[in-house]
Amino acid sequence: MSKPEIIITPDKMCLLASSWRSDRLKIALVPTMGFLHEGHLSLIKKARETANRIIVSIFVNPLQFGPNEDFDSYPRNIERDIFQLSKYGVDAAFIPTIQNFYSPNFSTSVDVNDLTQGLCGTDRPGHFKGVTTVVTKLFNTCSPHVAVFGQKDFQQAMVIKRMTRDLNWNIDIKIAPTVREHDGLAMSSRNANLTTLERSNAPKLYKGLCKGQTEITNGVRSAKKIQQIIYCFIKENLTEQIEYVEVIDKETLERIDTISRPIVIAAAVRLSKTRLIDNIILSPSNLSTS
């Protein structure tokens, strides 16, 4: 168990990554907003599979929060985060400040037009632009060969894959499976903001998605029908504040009519002030149309 090197300034991070590159070490980046949980730790394990050096960035990026979103109340605990990282053999924790990462006349943005309009993009305008901009900065500061993102934020991972391809980064984007609590709730730093009652109900989001999955396994091929089943379940059992329930193509993230190829069932809800998202990927093997 050794403490990761704590790096605050982008210049120092750049220098360290560059020296690792000179030594022909393979670098993996795990970008996070901190308040680490087992989901993050699974990303680190995934990173360890292919890289010799692991950087975990911790930065609550103001650019990806809307004016009425939870930037201020987003849970933070840097000391505990660093302790966690030392248990997992992380080499560097990159923890820039808002001031050193965004200079006063910062004026550049990176935007992916495709893939960002529906799903979370609908209720969070500007969110993905904030994500792709900060991930660009992290890529350039940390020079990774590999970057690992979680499947829970599936749309985000797909947007970053597209950006990486479009802008020619030689970085392998890996998507690690969602890690869940024992009751099925997808791990998320935001779960810490749920009340006890909300927390006990929250697994019904995943339960709703599973209900849809079961219907598909049973042979239902109408995306609309699946969507309605999930929507009704969540509305009756969890909350009326449903942002979306969608059955989409896994690659294009576009709505489909008939389920006949790899798809994602995705949903987002609000439990008072906390926004929760979750998804299930359904692979093609058993999805041939009758």
Place this chain on the structure above:
Amino acid sequence: MSKPEIIITPDKMCLLASSWRSDRLKIALVPTMGFLHEGHLSLIKKARETANRIIVSIFVNPLQFGPNEDFDSYPRNIERDIFQLSKYGVDAAFIPTIQNFYSPNFSTSVDVNDLTQGLCGTDRPGHFKGVTTVVTKLFNTCSPHVAVFGQKDFQQAMVIKRMTRDLNWNIDIKIAPTVREHDGLAMSSRNANLTTLERSNAPKLYKGLCKGQTEITNGVRSAKKIQQIIYCFIKENLTEQIEYVEVIDKETLERIDTISRPIVIAAAVRLSKTRLIDNIILSPSNLSTS
């Protein structure tokens, strides 16, 4: 005199740059749209000052041309360009195709909001977004330590400097002085599209800027007065199709009232179908206000 390695695909370029980096060689990139002239060659010389390996990219980037601009008529001569490069000891000529550089569902853009609104940004909406997007792709494909741009496109160079800083590329952006024909006309690939008559008149753009410079040296400190002198000279002697004549702060590119710090005098005109730009930088030593 040895021929540069001709590289067509981004993957191959990436691989070569990466092997140079592994060998701890210092890479300079000179991005061009081809139809090389002595202005470009001076950029290559500048690159040679600090780097062991020089990549010249040749790519007429459709993204930075507006729908009514001269993408189709932009002069091209790849064979002559490659011959020129071999004379200057360039290591690699990166010549991607539109198809291999922009995949069919390409959907990412890089945008600098500041610095891009006035000057050439006014008459060429979307131009700088096209430039910053393609330069991002070139940076990621060629992994340069240094990139050299020409002063003739001063606004472009400043926008790229800002982008590089904002997005944390560890790349030194160098700006090389404008190279001129014997009669003062700034070298530009577009000069090839001038008629004989237009070509003989074209140096009056620079002459107008010089007139402004002389007035400043003589003590005039009103930016508006300088602008008027240049504007009138160009209108009377060259063309009425003046896009702009501006006296701006060298760093912010904003209009100024009183000339008291480093400034740029910049102008853009149209000679029938050809757009010409030019500028003069005036440094501070002799610019104290009276």
